[in-house]
Amino acid sequence: xxxxxxxxPSPTGDLHFGNIRxxxxxxxxxxxxxxxxxxxxxxxxxxxxxxxFSKNIIKTLKWLNLDWNEGPYFQSKRINDYQKVINFMLKxxxxxxxxxxxxxxxxxxxxxxxxxxxxxxxxxxxSIKKSFxxxxxxxxxxxxxxxxxxxxxxxxxxKIVFNNSELDDxxxxxxxxxPTYNFCVVIDDIYSNITHVIRGEDHxxxxxxxxxxxxxxxxxxxxxxxxxMILNTKRKVLSKRNNKINILEYKKxxxxxxxxxxxxxxxxxxxxxxxxxxxxxxxNLFNFKSITKSSSVFDEKKLLWLNKYYxxxxxxxxxxxxxxxxxKKNINLKKGPSLDLIxxxxxxxxxxxxxxxxxxxxxxxxxxxxxxxxxINNGVTxxxxxxxxxxxxxxxxxxxxxxxxxLKIIKKLSVILNISLKKIIFPIRIALIGSSYSISINKIxxxxxxxxxxxxxxxxxxxxxxxxIK
Ligand code: GLU
Ligand code: ZN
Numbered sequence: 001x002x003x004x005x006x007x008x009p010s011p012t013g014d015l016h017f018g019n020i021r022x023x024x025x026x027x028x029x030x031x032x033x034x035x036x037x038x039x040x041x042x043x044x045x046x047x048x049x050x051x052x053f054s055k056n057i058i059k060t061l062k063w064l065n066l067d068w069n070e071g072p073y074f075q076s077k078r079i080n081d082y083q084k085v086i087n088f089m090l091k092x093x094x095x096x097x098x099x100x101x102x103x104x105x106x107x108x109x110x111x112x113x114x115x116x117x118x119x120x121x122x123x124x125x126x127s128i129k130k131s132f133x134x135x136x137x138x139x140x141x142x143x144x145x146x147x148x149x150x151x152x153x154x155x156x157x158x159k160i161v162f163n164n165s166e167l168d169d170x171x172x173x174x175x176x177x178x179p180t181y182n183f184c185v186v187i188d189d190i191y192s193n194i195t196h197v198i199r200g201e202d203h204x205x206x207x208x209x210x211x212x213x214x215x216x217x218x219x220x221x222x223x224x225x226x227x228x229m230i231l232n233t234k235r236k237v238l239s240k241r242n243n244k245i246n247i248l249e250y251k252k253x254x255x256x257x258x259x260x261x262x263x264x265x266x267x268x269x270x271x272x273x274x275x276x277x278x279x280x281x282x283x284n285l286f287n288f289k290s291i292t293k294s295s296s297v298f299d300e301k302k303l304l305w306l307n308k309y310y311x312x313x314x315x316x317x318x319x320x321x322x323x324x325x326x327x328k329k330n331i332n333l334k335k336g337p338s339l340d341l342i343x344x345x346x347x348x349x350x351x352x353x354x355x356x357x358x359x360x361x362x363x364x365x366x367x368x369x370x371x372x373x374x375x376i377n378n379g380v381t382x383x384x385x386x387x388x389x390x391x392x393x394x395x396x397x398x399x400x401x402x403x404x405x406x407l408k409i410i411k412k413l414s415v416i417l418n419i420s421l422k423k424i425i426f427p428i429r430i431a432l433i434g435s436s437y438s439i440s441i442n443k444i445x446x447x448x449x450x451x452x453x454x455x456x457x458x459x460x461x462x463x464x465x466x467x468x469i470k
Contacts, residue, residue: 003035005196007061007068008185010042011053014246015060017298018200018230021121021264026198027066028279028286029264030286038192039071044184046076060247064257070192075184080181080188086172090130094216095172097138098125108208121168141175142213144181150208155196155225155288162208163181170209186210192217201226225288225411227268228295230379237295245298254353256321267296276309304351314348319343325353329361336363345447349439362433363447369434369456371463376430384427387419391428392457401450406442431460 005026010020030037041057044048058072089095098121100108109119126143144167151161157297172183189197204226229237250260262277269292271277271285276304293310314322322435326333331340342360350356394409410428414421425441432453433443445453 001195002193003033003196003424004038004192005035005192005198006038006040006071006189006194007028007066007067008040008042008188008199009057010045010048010181011044011050011057012048013053014056016245016247017267018227020060020064020247020260021230021267022199022227023061023066024064024261024264025225025269025286025291026196027068028283028345029196029198030069031283032286036069037067038073038194039068040073040188040192041071041075042181043076044079044092044178044181046073046178049076052166056246058249060251060398063248063251072171073188073192075188077190077288078184079178079194081191082184083173083177085187086179086183089142089172089216090140092329093130093143095140096126096128096130096143096169098171099128099134099136099138099139100125101137106417118166123169126169137175139171139175139249141169142209142216144169144209144212146330150211152207152211152221152224153206154292155223156228157226157293160204160207164208164212167209167212170213172213182206182209183213186213186217186219189222190214194222196223196225198225198227201228215239225291227291228293230267231295231297252354254325254355254357255303255307256310259303259310262310263303263306267298268292275306280470308351314343314347318422322353322356326357328381329357331357331361331364333364336360341447346439347441359439360447363443366462368459369430371430371434371460375436376464376467379426379436380464380467383419383423385461387417387424388427388431388457388461388464390417391424392461395445395450395457396454398450401441401446403440403446406445407440410442428457431457453466 007023007026009015017021027037029035039058039061041054043054047155054072054074061068086095090097095238100121105121108122108124112119112122121141125141145164148164148386149161150164150167151159154160170182171180173179180342188194189210207224207226211221231237247260258279261279261282262275264284265277265282266275269286269290271290277285322343323333323339326339336343337360342356346356346359391409394413395406398405398409410421410424413419414424417424426436428441428445429436432441432448
């Protein structure tokens, strides 16, 4: 069997971690089997779909390197094809026109509720003769089998059975002639010869309806896998509506695609206790049996941990990501320490590329710091001027410029002036980088260079003079 999987997002929002997991598992399974992965944009709900979201979906998948073999297909461009199938179904008694307006439908519903029944379309138009001619508006409904069962073997959850009596005669074409979601999915899955449908468990109830349509059209039924929901830390389902966790935001924050994918693969799938997986390993090891049926909880800390791991184990191709990231932020790597030095000395402290950027941009830019008055009010005394003047003198004298010697000066000052290291370092930090930073100050001074460091201390001293006069 030639394996074909698909990712079929609706462009009604940005992609979140649940969507990416669906896409990634489908991608992995196709790759593992030398099959084909298809991208399909399900945009028939015109009022909720937007081009901006479609573009973002494509951008996100590209960023994550989840390449597709076919597509993107846009359902909105295939309306004629769906309508052809609907006409075929009408002709062959697989579907019928329903003329019930909302008033009729409401009455049916009310009566059913009064009788204590589950509200459902009562199939009254099913018996209208095909030859009946009317200019009234209608929808097209699928003739769902009246009795019997429909079942499928979910690759994650095992056998799932539905009674046909529970299923409505699904509307497959709206009054405006536009086919409905469940119908388009089926037609496209047939059209693309999809063998494995991997999607969220919110689609389980659609599956028996879709299988019935597939059967009516004598099409092969694909394998289905429904993935459990991802919950946020408040144990609410991660969704477009209640979580604005757009993956592209993570790109902006400086997460690496590998970290995102590694994180996502473990959201519901495992291989023993292994946490770190290369893409190759994921392709080899992925299987449906090891997907959990219970919901997973989105854990930002773990994602950060993985991102830190990947930042500190950059491969050659990911080094380019870093280069581009810095370039976008207008960092000219030629005007300061080399990328390798940055990676060696600063990456071990950083969880995201943004953090890395914040630690190093001062080496490349001539930025004049806007001193934070709050810090100065809380941490600066007349003593500060004294500390900085002494430090300036010692640093100026230093001939052998290395991190160790810089640290020695700071330590010596602390002893001589009898002031804690913390109090010595605080104003130096403000002077050099304008923030109360966590990375070792001697590293910062070293990479900033003697000239620039001295200049910055001088500038801060000048500022403090005015500050104290005020
Ligand atoms: N368009 C659906 C969604 O975004 C997915 C449909 C499917 O995978 O069958 O939830
Ligand atoms: Zn009707």
